[in-house]
Amino acid sequence: MDDVPAPAQRLRIGRFEVDPPVVLAPMAGITNRAYRQLCREYGAGLYVCEMITARAVVERHPGTFHMMSFAPGEYPRSMQLYGVDPATIAEAVKIVLGEGLADHIDANFGCPVAKVTRKGGGAALPYKRRLFGKIVAAAVAAAEPYGAPFTVKFRVGIDDDHHTYLDAGRIAEQEGAAAVALHARTAAQRYSGKADWSHIARLKEAVTSIPVLGNGDIFTAHDALRMVEQTGCDGVVVGRGCLGRPWLFGELEAAFAGRPIPPGPKLGEVAKVLRRHAELLIEHDGHDKAMRDLRKHMAWYFMGFPVGSELRRKFAMVSSLAELDELIAQLDHEAPFPEAATGPRGRQGSPGKVTLPHGWLDDPDDPSVPEGADMMHSGG
Known part of the structure; x- marks a missing residue:
């Protein structure tokens, strides 16, 4: 396993080189400034703050702005936004970048939680292809004057009957996203079962001009190298695997550099x-x-x-x-x-039917913004 090759090319997201090609996934209540700082003390990479609601940025919610803080020396400062309205997302991007609050913005289209999907947000939204495209296009246009890359993270789809990831990847690429990341589970799976990495390989074949990152079931450095080998992805996104194990980023840095992986701590x-x-x-x-x-x-x-x-x-x-x-x-x-x-850690739970707005699956080309989905609450 130690001779598994690392990616042949360095990962670039917009103007930023990410070496090693490792991203800390935004996790609600976890990836705050303190935890990102702790992880960064072990290894380099791109560390994303917990999810920030675009509406809360526009409304200048004090608690949200506290969550948006970064440690001195944290660069690039990476922030994930959640939203369903192209205009609101664009305005939030302009505020964040215009006021110098971050250097890279990611968008969350992967949340499987019922309170989000029942309003058409999170993992439900990419099913509405035109709306998804409008959001990405608006955010990219808002970020462009600041030279900041805009990326998107999504899931395989709503369930096994409604896969959306290939369309979402192509649309994001077409509308100017700097990279895409796929959590290789459906929303119906939530965090249960196993991530199907073959979907990451398919997305990599479909999206050819920007980096494709893989996410799902990376609990060791060897898992990360295996994902790259099996899928051809350009980098990995690590979520639950680092819970209580911030030193995992040191192990990942060693693995991608071809150095021996340090033993686990006493x-x-x-x-x-x-x-x-x-x-x-x-x-x-x-x-x-x-x-x-x-x-x-x-x-x-x-x-x-x-x-x-x-x-x-x-x-x-x-x-x-x-x-x-x-x-x-x-x-x-x-x-x-x-x-x-x-081994696996963090939430796992059971699969279940995804709660969606009434009639959500009727027309994937409906560009209407879902009502009431622009939550004020940041962090998930």
């Missing part, structure tokens, strides 16, 4: 990473909010390690940095990294 090293994560969160959000936010990461950090149930429970309820230090002192710092910790 529990004591993981504890240091956790402590660093807490410090960065406090710097970003203040002590109390940071400690509440950190709790959800505990099970991911300790996955597979010999940490007793009572100690795990205390970590999951931690309320101060001092308490965190006390709990860290109780860990077995010499416990080796477990093989089980390289």
Whole structure:
């Protein structure tokens, strides 16, 4: 597996070279400034902030602007927007770029969550080909004066009877997107089952003038190299695989450079990473909010390690940095990294029928903007 070749050409997204060809997927409540900073300390790549709602940018929602902050030295600053209205997306792009708030903008057309798809947003939207094309064209035109690349991320389709990814890829390419990324699952799959990488290979064949990135089931550096080998994709997008494992980006950097992949950290090293994560969160959000936010990461950090149930429970309820230090002192710092910790992590759930607006599937060429889908709430 170690001799799997890395991509022959370097990944370029617009004017930016991304080396290694690795992108941190935007994840709601996860890829905030603190977590991106933590990941960047291990390896290079493109780190995308959590999803920002275009409508909230236009309305200048204070909470949204806090989420849009980047750490000093974070470059290029990459932001993902969600929206369903070409005019709103274009206005948000102009605000973000015109005020110097980001250098690259991605658009979310992959969210499978019912509250989004039932209004025609997220993974439901590419089915409306003309509307999808209008959104991409409007965003590209708004970004062009600033020299900022606009990219799109989408899924295979709504379900197995309604695949949209090949049309979406061709339309995005035609309308000027700088790259496309495919999560190789349908919206109906959500995060369950296995991603079908053959769809990434098909998209790569269909989209020839811009980079095609692959996403889905990258839990190790070897997975990333296998995806490139099997699909010919130009780079990889890593989501759930890095939860509680920010050092994965160091492993990915080594793998794509042809260097030996470093061994997984002992529990004591993981504890240091956790402590660093807490410090960065406090710097970003203040002590109390940071400690509440950190709790959800505990099970991911300790996955597979010999940490007793009572100690795990205390970590999951931690309320101060001092308490965190006390709990860290109780860990077995010499416990080796477990093989089980390289497996799937994060949400998986079950497949299910995708909730769509009434009559959504009647006319794929209807360019109408779906009513009520421009949510104010950023972050998912």
